[in-house]
Amino acid sequence: MLAMEKSAYATNEVHYSLDQGKSWKRIYIRTPIFPTSVLTNTDGISRKIIVSRTSISSDSLLIIFDFSNAYDGAICQENSFEEYHARQIGDKNSPLCIYGHREKFLRRKQNATCFVNKLVEDVTVIQEPCQCTHLDFECAAGFKMSPKDQYICIPDQNQLVKICNESNQEIKLDDKVLIEGNNCELREKKLSDFIVNQSIDCSKYKKEQDISVTVSNFEGDLVRYSMIEQRRVDNFDIVVQTTENNIYVSKSGFGPFAKAPIAGEILGFYTNAAKQAVIVTSELLYISGDDGINFIEKKVPVPPHSKSPRSIVFDPHGRGFIWFGQEENCKQTRDCEVAAYYITDSRAKFNRLPMENLQTCDFIGIKYHRVSLIICSALNSDNTKKLVTWSVNSDREPKVIFPHIIGYDLTSNFLVATTVNHKGDPENITIQDKVISDGHKYFDINKVFDADNFVDLNFPHDFRVDSQQQYTFLESRTKSIFKYVTTSIETNFEYGSILKSNSNGVSYVLVLDAVNRNHQGDVDYERTEDGLKGVIISNIVANTDDKDKKVKLLQTVISHNDGGKWNFLSAPDTDSNNQTYKCQGPKCHLHLHGPTERTQYRDNYSSEPAKGVLIRAGNVGEYLLGYDKASIFMSKDAGVSWKEIKKGNYFWEYGDHGTILVLVKKQEETDILFYSSDEGETWIEYKFSSEEKVKVVDLTEVPSYNSRKFLIFAKGGNKSETLAFSLDFTSIHSRQCQLDPHNPEGDDFEYWTPINPNSEGGPGCPFGKEVKYLRRAKGHHDCFIGKAPFKKRTKIVRKCTCTPSDYECDYNYYRNITSNTCSLVQGATRNDMKKEMCNRRNAFEYYIPTGYRKISGCSCQYGVRLDNANRLPCPGMRKEFNDHYETGFKLFLVIFIPIVVFFLVVWFVYDRVIRRNGGFKRFGQIQLGDNGDGFVPENNKADAIVNSTVKGVIFITGTITLVCSNVLTKIDKILGRMTSVFFAQETSNDVHMASRLPEEEEFLRDYDGADVESEDDAMLNEQTDVESEDDAILNEQTFADDNSIDIDHQQQQQ
Structure with a gap:
């Protein structure tokens, strides 16, 4: 066996073992290398191992290690x-x-x-x-495993319905069979010790519904549950924690559940984006493997710390995590310092972070580095906080970025730190938010380690953020930061303002005021989960001027352009009973209950696979009323229009790309659910609990695009137990939907285009482009989508021309409701803008703002240019300004002048030589004469001079063009490395912050538009029509609801 360390750094160490890894020896090679692969012959007798590597000089070579002389050449007997x-x-x-x-x-x-x-x-x-045991037998056809005893098989209603086939006779069936392929021997046992022949009365098993239900029970109340995706299989496992200190798991996302044999008190469990779960006890960690719920037991380096807000923080780019515990040999847990340890994966060892007095830490992605950067909030000796960063697997020492902070936050592609400046006087402190970002997923490690690369955040002139004000950063999927600042902290009357940054996270504008929040800090702000960009729904407090401030009056508003403009929700004309609403007139709108009132964090407006479909509880009226007056409303066009689908308050869930909708009563005992397979047009009632009515705690689905399985958690008559009803809707559809690119009118799909109702350039152009999404066609509710083989469900039809709706108010401007234009905020002048811009570090220019800026992520082109402002040099910075812009002018001259000269020479040659000798037609003629030389344009000295000049100009022009092309190509490659991918961060109300470019003048540039346009151009150049994308795959007559195509493809690759 031979091994070399896979590292970002060159190594010259080689380890080998001759006793199957029991002991290892080390040798050194002359030149340090970067090993890329280690291989040997596959016939099993080769004694040579080859290492493919790259040296420090970037040479690619092979190193051969020959073990022929090992064991003195002895052959095994x-x-x-x-x-x-x-x-x-x-x-x-x-x-x-x-x-x-x-x-x-x-x-x-x-x-x-x-x-x-x-x-x-x-x-x-x-x-x-081996001798047969109960483990060698499984339930026979017509039976299923009992949720109370895995060795007992009970009748399965769904299977017996098919076996009986509407017969009323009594039949005899064995409840178990020997597992196929099992070779156990009975010996002194007999079959009757394992198998029971049962009598089945077929009259009790009539076909009623095509829904399968499995019931499981847990000891205690439900504390938390989570879905874990299996890395090697397209399936999910479910982990459930109860108040009785138990963990239950279910394989493949559908019951039954089994209790995990975990010793000790369970303190909780954590999951991350890498399809991994970690169960925490006081002494041990149970870490899931690649195949789902198979756990590896690992001892914690130190006990968990009760003061730490988080016990585990995952690395979003790998399978490592940080463990927070108390210092060793510390008995008073609350007074112990927090000790943090890092681990790369479940089989590695814990390593202590070289930082003391930590409070919390997070991982940051690093550009061009295979290392993890950890950023932490640590305590100073006077109990104030500081911001410290450290790079894993590097030689860098931990570095204090800011000595005094309030907190930090990682949001989207930004890192923001709230710093404190004492100015030498503890009584005179200032608070300043600082941000750093490269505009993409990964940060430059050298920039993060330097505080000078952080830029000050600029808030509107009339908006002040006090050091005592509470604020948090909201979820954003666009290249902007959304910051919520609490402006009213009166108990039960809390609200605040939402501010939005430009594309580099520096300049903020107020996008929505009086936004509702609760005492816990949750904000009524939510983005849709269906992948549509810029759709935000929020609740605002309508009676902020109320002097009594006893009860908040809430109203719901929606934005389709990322906060640029807000509207009330349109109320439907009639309710679900086709009756007209009592509230009529311009003050009557639809209002929805928001995140501040939800009981489960998974309760969202939408689901990613169900494009444009939103569901929420609410009411039609002037204000939002209580849940007792609520009904369920649904939108199929991303919130533009709504309809009431059910009276009352319900849990809801989506399945199979939104083709299955399920509702079940909330806050009431029930034994029925309602489901719809036609996008809520009709509802079917189904009795899921056959023994008793239960009070539903939560309804969820297995989180897969094609899943048709749901799970209901409920409390029954036995208050000490929690019930889980696993519902399988697989059989409610008779066929799978068909997609025919050659006959789109005859298949089961259609394209849907989201709209922005406020767009002057046409409603189908949100964010400056027309995009179409593939959905199941209306009326085709007898089929399911499943694992349809089309990969691209979207296509960009065109880029739209810019209209006023593609712009938002610029820094220090606000939207005037009366004129619908952007005006300067109170107290600000254009001269103030000049002073503020020129006072920034390294600034050499400023611009007189128009009051508008293009919305981040908008890719419109041409049309209205509301953000077209002239740039001017700052006082005393004329030289720097000229130097900066002369570079571009000189490059223009270098390219443009040779081209002009070339065309002038071509014209001169044509006028003085070609036309004089008869024009272009002479080139095709053969001149017969005594010398036989044909047409010779150099018939005098002037012609020879002209021809030589033309050749020289052509050569020089071509050389310059080639050099410029190579330079531009290199620049294009550098720009091409940048990709915009977002962080997956946990929802948190902690104060955190963003990131930064080396020089502020570059940081203030709006690079967002160019990125978006280049991305869209690439997509437009592709064959984005589903007709062309899936021709090869869709020659099949039907969509196979399995992975047969992928499996065959993988086998061919192997």
Whole structure:
């Protein structure tokens, strides 16, 4: 065995073992290298190992390690091998029985000093039969495992309906069968010890519904549950925690559940984007593997700390995490310092972070580095906070970025730090937010380590953020920061303002005022989860001027252009009973309950696969009323229009790309649910609980685009238990939807275009482009989508011309409701803008603002240019200004002048030579004469001079063009490395911050538009029509609801 460290740094160490890894030896090679692969022959007899590598000088070479002289060339004899049981269990390594037999193999002894010297052949398995046990049997057709005892099989109603086939007779069926392929022996046992022949009365098993229900029960109340995606299979496992200190797991996202055998008090469990779960106890961690709920037990380096807000913080770019515990040998937990340890994966060891007095930490992605950057908030000796950063797997020491902070936040592609400046006087402090960003997913490690690269955040002239004000950063999927600042902290009358930054996170404008929040800090602000950009729904407090301030009157507003403009929700004309609403007139709108009132964090307006479909509880009126007056409303066009689908208050969920909708009563005991397969047009009632009515705690779906499985958590008559109803809707559709690119009118799909109702350039152009999404066509509710093989569900039809709706108010401007234009905020002047811009570090220019800026992410082109402002030099900075812009002018002259000269020379040659000698037609003629030389344009000295001049100009022009092209190509490659991908961060109300470019003048540039336009151009150049994208795949007659195509493709690759 040979191994080399896979690292970002060159190495010259090579480790090898001759005893199957029991001991290792080290050798050194002359030149440090970057190993890329290690390989050997696959025939099993090769004694050479090849290392492919790149040296420091970037040379690609192969190193061959020859072990032919190992063991002195000895060949193994028969006594050099041993029998080995591959599957063993327990401290005594007892052989494990699988499928009724034990398996053993022959292998070379570990301490044998010889070569096997045999070609690789299929492993010969020696089987030893085991005595039969209950584990060797499974439930027979017509039966299923009992949720209370895994060794008992009970009648399965859905299977027996098919077996009985409407018969009223009594039949006899065995409840179990020997597992197929099982080789166990009965010996002194008999079949009746394992199998019971049961009598089944078929009259009790009539076909009623095509929904399968499995019931599980847990001890205690539901605390938390989470879905974990299996890395190797397109499926999900479910982890549930209860108040009785138990963890229950379900494989494949559909019951039954089994209790996890975890010893000790369970303090909680964590999940991350890398499809990983970690269960925490006081001494041990249980870390899930690649195949879902199979856990690895790992001892914690130090006990958890009760003062730490988080026990675990995951690395969003890998499978590592940080563990927060108390210092060793500290008995008073609350007074102990927080000790943080880092681990790269579940099989690695914990390493102490070289930072003291930590409070919390997060990971940051680093551009062009295979390292993780950790940023932490740590305590100073006077209990104030500081911002510290450290790079994992590098030689850098931890560095204090800011010595005094209030907090920091990672939001979208920004890092923001709230700094404190004492100015030498503890009584005279100032608070300043500072931001850094490269505009993309990854940060430059050198910039993050330097506080000078952070830029001050600028808030509107008439908006002041006091050091005592509470604020948080809201979720954003666009290249802007959304910051919520609390402006009223009176109990039960809290509200605040939402500010939005420009594309580099520096300049903020007020986009919505009087936004509702609760006492816990949750804000009524929510973006849709269906992947549509810029759709935000929020609740505002309408009676901020109320002197009594006893009850907040809330109203719901929506924006379709990322906060640029807000509207009330349009109320439907009639309710679900086709009755007219009592409230009529311009003050009557639809108002919806928001995040401040939801009981589960998973309760969202929408689901990513269901494009444009939104569901929420609310009422029609002047203000939002209580849940007792609520009904369920649904929108199919991303919130432009709504309709009432059910009276009352319900949980709701989506399945199969939104083709299945499920509702179940909230806050009332019930035993029925309602489901719809036609986008809410009709609802079918189904009784899911056959024994008793239950009070539903939550309704969820297995989080897969094509899932048709749902889960209901509820409390029954036994108050000490929680019930889980696993619902499988797989059989409610008779067929799978068909997509025919050659006959789009005859298939089951249609394109839907989202609209911006405020767009002057046409409603179908949100964010400056017309985009179409593929959805199941209306009226085709008898089919399901499933794992449809089309990959691109969207296509960009065109870019739209810019209109006023593509712009928002610029820094220090606000939208005047009366004129619908952007005006200067109170107290600000244009001269103030000049002073503010020129006073910034390294600034050499300013511009007189028009009051408008293009919305971040908008890719419109031409048309109205409301943001077209002239740039001017700051006082005393004329030279820097000229130097900056002369570079571009000089490049223009270098390219433009040779082209002009070339065309002038071409014209001169044509006028003085070609036309004089008869024009272009002479070039096609053969001149017969005494000399036979044909047409010769150089018939005098002037012609020869002209021809030489033309050749020289052509050569010089071509050379200059080639050089410029190479320079531009290199620049284009550098720009091409940048991609805009967002962080997946946990929702938090902690104060955090953003990021920064090296020089502020570059940071203030709006690079966002160019990025978006280049991305859209690339998509427009592709064959984005589904007709052309999926021709090869869709020659199949039907969509196979399995992975057969992918599996075949993978096999071909292998």
